[in-house]
Amino acid sequence: MSRYPFRATEAKWQKIWQERRCFEAAADPSRPKYYVLEMFPYPSGRIHMGHVRNYTMGDVVARLKRAQGFNVLHPMGWDAFGLPAENAAIQKGVHPATWTYANIAEMREQMKAIGCSLDWSREIATCDPAYYKHEQAMFLDMLERGLVYRKESWVNWDPVDQTVLANEQVIDGRGWRSGALVERRKLSQWFFRITAFAEELLSALDRLERWPEKVRLMQRNWIGKSTGARVRFDLVGREGVIEVFTTRPDTLFGASFIALAPDHPLSAELARRDAALADFIAECLRGGTSEAEIETQEKRGFDTGLHCRHPFDPEIELPVYVANFVLMDYGTGAIFGCPAHDQRDLDFARKYGRPVIPVVLPPDADPATFTIGAEAYVGDGRLYRSRFLDGLDVESGKRRATEELERLGRGQGETTWRLRDWGVSRQRYWGCPIPVIHCERCGIVPVPKEQLPVELPHDVDFSRPGNPLDRHPTWKHVDCPRCGAPARRETDTFDTFVESSWYFARFCDAHATELPFTREAAAYWLPVDQYIGGIEHAVLHLLYSRFYTRAMSACGYLDLDEPFAGLFTQGMITHQTFKDEAGNWLEPAEVVRDSAGNWVTVRGQRPVIAGRVEKMSKSKRNTVDPTTIIEGYGADTARLFMLSDSPPERDLEWTDAGVDGAWRYINRLWRLVEERSTQLPPPGTPAPAAGLGEKGTALRRQVHKTIAQVTSELERLHFNKAVALLRELSNAIEAFAPETPAEQALTREALEALVVMFGPMIPHLTEELWRLLGHEDRLLVDTPWPVADPAWLVADTVTIAVQVNGKRRAEIELPRGCGREEAEARALADPAVQRAMDGKPPRRVVVVPDKIVNVVV
C-alpha cells in the first residue's frame, strides 16, 4: 500500500514556490488587492501550536483569495523588542540582539516548514534601526503636533521588571508579564495623547462590521465614556471650591455629603494641619489595588470638618469627607454622595450617619411611604423633593439640572472617559530609544531628524539591575542640538506596543528608506482586509493600532483611520494536563496508557494523575512542539487537523487521535487520486454536459454544490465546515466507480475540483496531486478557484418530509417546484401517513413547497 511521502513532497514544493517567487506581491492598481495579516510573533525562540493555528488560518484565506484572482499581500515579521531578550542577557550573558536574531533565524525555518504562502521579501524585525528610525521620526512629528507630551505623573511600577507599565498592562493590580504587585511611583513620562481620539475611537467601532462584537464591546468598555456634569461646590467659611463630576445631576437634591480622594490636592492641604487626617490618607494610599484587597476593603471616610454649599440652594450645607473609595484619576477626584440612588454612597452614609433622601420615585411607588432600605434605587422614575426638577423622568432631569447649573455658573455638562493617555516610557534597554535630548538650558530638545536613528549602543552591561542605558559611560552624553551645551539623552525606550502599532503599514513598503512607507503603497494595500490573532489583544494592541493609525494620518503619512477592516480572533490550543504522584507536571510525551487503559509514566510505569484540559502552557508542561508534529506527520497533517472539527474561534483540544485521523485522511486522499489517475483521460478532456446517467448526474451535482458551499464557508472562515463538505465529496468520488470514458472524464472533473478546493488547506499534498493528475504546465497555486454552475445546483426532484401533527411520518419524492395540490395529494396517499392519521380527516394541510408537508388532524 502506497503511503504519501510527505517529507520529500513538502520540501520539494516549498522549494519550487520559493524559487518561482510565487508569493511575492507587487502593488498593481489595475487589480483588486487583498491584504491578509496574522499578528506577528515575538521571537521567543520556538514557534508554538498557537502560532501554527494562527498562520494556517491566515494562509487558507491568502491562498483562497489568491486563487480567486486577488492581488494578495501576506507578509511576516518579528515583534523583536521586549523584555525576554534582556532577561536572557542577564541570565545567560548573551547580548539581547544576538539572542533575538538567533531566535528569529530558528523560528523562520520552523515557520517555513508550515508551508505558508508568505512574502518573505517583506520580512521585518522591529529591533532593526531601519525600522525604528521611522518610528522615531513619527514620534517627533507627533510631538510637534501635540499628540505626544511629557508629564510627571503617578505610574504603575513593576518592581520585578523594573519598569513602568501602561494601565492596559496592569491586570488585577499585577504586571501582565511579571505578575508582581504593581507599585505607584511618580515619574516624568512620555504619553501618546490617545484621549484626543477617544470619541472617534468609540464611535468608529460601530462601523467595524467585520470585527467580532465581543472585541468591540471590550473596547467600548475600556474607553468608558460617561456623560454627566461638572458641579462646583463653594466651601463654607473659606476661599475655595470643590469640583465634582457626576453622571446623575438629576439627583443633586438627594446629596448628603461630599467626598475627596485621599490624594486630592485639598486633602493634602488639609492634612498639613491635621495629623489624624494625614495618617488616614497615608493608610489609604498604602492599600493595594489588587482585586482581593478591594473586595475586602470597606468604605472608610474622614470628616474634615469643612462644609460646602449646595449649588442650587446656599442654605443647604454638606459635610466634606476624605474617603478611600474616591479615585483621584477619574473625573475630578471628588464626588457628591447621593445615598438613595448609589449603592456605594448608601453604604458610606449608613456607616457615618448621613441622611438618605430619595429623590427618584420608582413607578407605582407611593411618595408618602417610599423609603430606601439596604439597596439604593438606581432605576428610572419620577423626580420628587427636587423643586424645579419635580415630575421629570431621570433623563429629562439630567438635562434640566445641567441647564440650571450652567445658568447659575455653578457647573456645566461634561463627558469623562475611563481611557487614559498611553504612557510609553520604559526604563529598559531592549526597546526603541526615545529621540529627545534633555538640556539644562533649552529643556526638551528633539533629536534633529537628520541624526536619526538614535541607535542603541551595543556595549551594555547587564550585571546590575536597572536600565543599562542610564549608566552607559558615553551614550547619553551629547551636546544640545540647539545651544551646543553638554546635555543628556533620554534613556527611556518605547513600550514595545509602539512598534506593533504600525508594522502592518510598514509591510506595504518594507524597504522604503526615506519614509516608513510610501503614501501610494499604503493607499493601495491598506487597510488590512483580514487580520487574525488572539483575543488577548482585544484592547491593548488593537486599540493602540487604531489610535496610531489616526495619529499617522494626522501627521500626513497616510490617509486612513481604521487599520483593520476585518478582524478574526482565534481560539486557543488546549491539551490535557498530567501530574506525577509528587504533583509535578508531566509532558504529554512522558505519559502513556498501560494495558488497562490507565495513564502511567513512560519511564518506570509510575501512576499518573490526568488533569483538566487547559490552554497549552510551558508552566503546566502540556505543550506539543509543532516541529515534532511536522517532522513526524508533515505540515499538511498538522494544518488539516487544526482546520477540522473545531470552529476556529473556539478552543481546539490537541489530541494524538485527532492528528492520526488527519494523517489517515491525507493518505486516503493520496491513494484515491493515485489509484484513479491511471484511468483518467488527459487534462482538459471535458466530461459530456448530458447523458451521465443517474449516478454521474448525482456526482456532478454534488461537485457543484460543494464548490458553492465550500467557497462560502471558506470566505466566512468556517474551515471546519469546508473540511466536512470536502470529505463528503471525496467519499462520493471514492464510491463512484467509473466505467465509461464519460464517467472517467467526470471523475477527473470531480477530483480536480476536490484538489483545487483543498489547496488552501493542505497545499503541499494538493500541489503534488495536481501534478499527478497530469498538470505539468501550471502549478496548483496558479490555478483559479472553481466556480459553481447554477444549472447543476438544483435537482429535478426533491425529497421532502411529511409530518402528521408535527411529527415526521414519511418521506416522499416530488418534482421540484410542484404545486400544493399535488404535494398534498401525494402526502395524503402515503401509507405511513394514512396510518398515522388513524382514519381521521385532515383538518388542515400546511404545504411549504419543496420543504415540508404537515397534516393536521
Add this chain to the structure above:
RNA sequence: GCCCGCUUGGCGGAACAGGUAGACGCAACGGACUUAAAAUCCGUAGCCCGCAAGGGCGUGCCGGUUCGAGUCCGGCAGCGGGCACCA
C-alpha cells in the same frame, strides 16, 4: 456587583432565513484480509421497548408563541469571558 457569550450523542461538532436534529470526524463495536499485529477495506451506532415491522422519548431546566421550535419570546440553572470602589 455590572456587562457579554455559551449549553446538541461517549467526544469535537453540523443543521442557510422557524421546516426530515445528529452531516463530517474522533473514540467504540462487529466482520474481512493477515501466522500475528499495524495499515487498509466492509458494516453498526442518539436513548428506551421490540426478533422484526414499528413505536415512545430526545438539542441544560420550566413555561409561551406557532400547523411546526435546537432555532423566536419570558423565567431559571450551570459553565466561560470581560470590566470593576469609574461617581
